Amino acid sequence: MVGIGPGAPEDLSGRALEALRQAEVIVGYRPYIRLLEGVLSPEQEVIGSGMRQELERARLAVDLACSGRRVAVVSSGDAGVYGMAGPVLELLGKSGGRDRVEFQVVPGITAASAAAALLGAPLMHDFAVISLSDLLTPWEVILQRIEAAAKGDFVIVFYNPRSKKRVNQIGEAREVILKYRRPDTPVGIVTSVGRPGQMLVISDLNGFLSQEINMHSLVVVGNSRSYVRDGFLITPRGYRL
Amino acid sequence: MVGIGPGAPEDLSGRALEALRQAEVIVGYRPYIRLLEGVLSPEQEVIGSGMRQELERARLAVDLACSGRRVAVVSSGDAGVYGMAGPVLELLGKSGGRDRVEFQVVPGITAASAAAALLGAPLMHDFAVISLSDLLTPWEVILQRIEAAAKGDFVIVFYNPRSKKRVNQIGEAREVILKYRRPDTPVGIVTSVGRPGQMLVISDLNGFLSQEINMHSLVVVGNSRSYVRDGFLITPRGYRL
Incomplete structure (x- = not known):
């Protein structure tokens, strides 16, 4: 779960930048993914979706992670403040995936x-x-x-x-x-x-x-x-x- | 006023890093300045002070800025949350220095x-x-x-x-x-x-x-x-x- 800060790439922390670069798949709300142009590489798989589809995104991310892929779920601001950390963590617990998946919240500037x-x-x-x-x-x-x-x-x-x-x-x-x-x-x-x-x-x-x-x-x-x-x-x- | 995040240099935003590098003088609480080892260059003047000396630090920073120097005041976490943004901005207003000094808060991960x-x-x-x-x-x-x-x-x-x-x-x-x-x-x-x-x-x-x-x-x-x-x-x- 990566908080990318309010919007400009300069607001990303070094840790967030690194987490994004290490990811094989990036999942996020489409306009937030657009903010990351120039940060992501063309080899990375990017899955953008629409407004109010937080749960779908969370489910997709959990499925991908459980299948062994390294996934970054993008939130604007801080992933932990009304962000994606909650739904992903809740779904991960429900799916029993916690044993198989390493999980980390990378905080951002809220x-x-x-x-x-x-x-x-x-x-x-x-x-x-x-x-x-x-x-x-x-x-x-x-x-x-x-x-x-x-x-x-x-x-x-x-x-x-x-x-x-x-x-x-x-x-x-x-x-x-x-x-x-x-x-x-x-x-x-x-x-x-x-x-x-x-x-x-x-x-x-x-x-x-x-x-x-x-x-x-x-x-x-x-x-x-x-x-x-x-x-x-x-x-x-x-x-x- | 630069928020450096919770502690590790990886939590700094790109904007905060740039603000620190551009500064001629860095003012801050000594333990926070120590967290920035490896980020600051030996040519930069560093003025560290002790606990509860927020006002002294703020005064010093305002004086330095009014005398034409480029100053970064360091706060851990976010400079705007119980940080140095407040006292510096208040003193700047009081001293009448607002006309002469360009002021910017660079937010951090609180x-x-x-x-x-x-x-x-x-x-x-x-x-x-x-x-x-x-x-x-x-x-x-x-x-x-x-x-x-x-x-x-x-x-x-x-x-x-x-x-x-x-x-x-x-x-x-x-x-x-x-x-x-x-x-x-x-x-x-x-x-x-x-x-x-x-x-x-x-x-x-x-x-x-x-x-x-x-x-x-x-x-x-x-x-x-x-x-x-x-x-x-x-x-x-x-x-x-």
Whole structure:
């Protein structure tokens, strides 16, 4: 399971690069495989598939590995954060393949870190990472998490804030957070981190919904002490400067 | 601000490597600089300092940059997660140096990702990152965060779980979490990720305090659905397998 970082080949770790080069077969979501052009060699077998086919990819990878092939399953960001490490490991356990297959997760720079780096220093204090996708999780559970994170004054990082079919979740999340935080709490939106079309906006809880937010965006909501200065979003760690 | 990942040079991204090579001066906590042996060249000026001297390092880096030098400030893991990005950016704003200095955060693989990769797939669902260090944050605030995260059924990653002087915080955290989670909730402890002496233990809320936990450890507490299989800690994402 190889985390390739947010997008640009320069964000790959040496370990990830080596794991990809050693693999006989590369399995992954097609757009992520395209990010690796120039890294993979023409002799390597590449199996790309479409959106929401995580389970099919995981099954294929487990089958290939059980048949003795060296497989790299590609995740963008970190393979361990909403990535492919989970489904592959779960399937491997279920299939009884654990005895036959050597398994390794190669971590990557997760989207939260990459987005934070562009915004300034929003994650300098405790933070919560929440996916707004309710495909696999009931919306009530997600809402409870948002409420808990807002109440606990965590900086909140929303993965999957919006898709073509899921439009209103981020607005509901905003309503919940506004019960606990000021309308001028800074909000950063980073879209397509490290990829063509990268966009960066710093707004606030009051106004951020009028900005472009899509399935390639990450939304970072500051805590009660976060502020914006010189165009950077900063959450103070508490040093007396 | 350069995040060098958890420890091993192989965890550096290509971008981080390039930033370090381009720097005239490298500033950082001495043990982190030692991890970079073999990466830095003898011509580069290296300024290492001791523990808890983050502010001194940040000031020095800002002064050097304002005087026209190209400076890399090194953080282990991700520079943006409890790292040096915050204090440097805050000081830069205060000193009025923002106009004269070009500033960039190069993200790295944060310790949570690196620890999770070794444990299996514990961060496959929403998680909260909490530092147990009360040097800069009142303990009551930290306790409230722990309570919120426990109540919200987040996987919880504790940074700085224990030091020589801070011994009891992790025990208090455990008490709070036990109000909301079963005693057999899995807990992973990873110490010195990617560095000499790396240690890995999977235990549970009931028993994990009897394990070695120190200032180089990260403690990962599963959510209500996390489980251990074949020696891996897994938080299911919700796929029907």
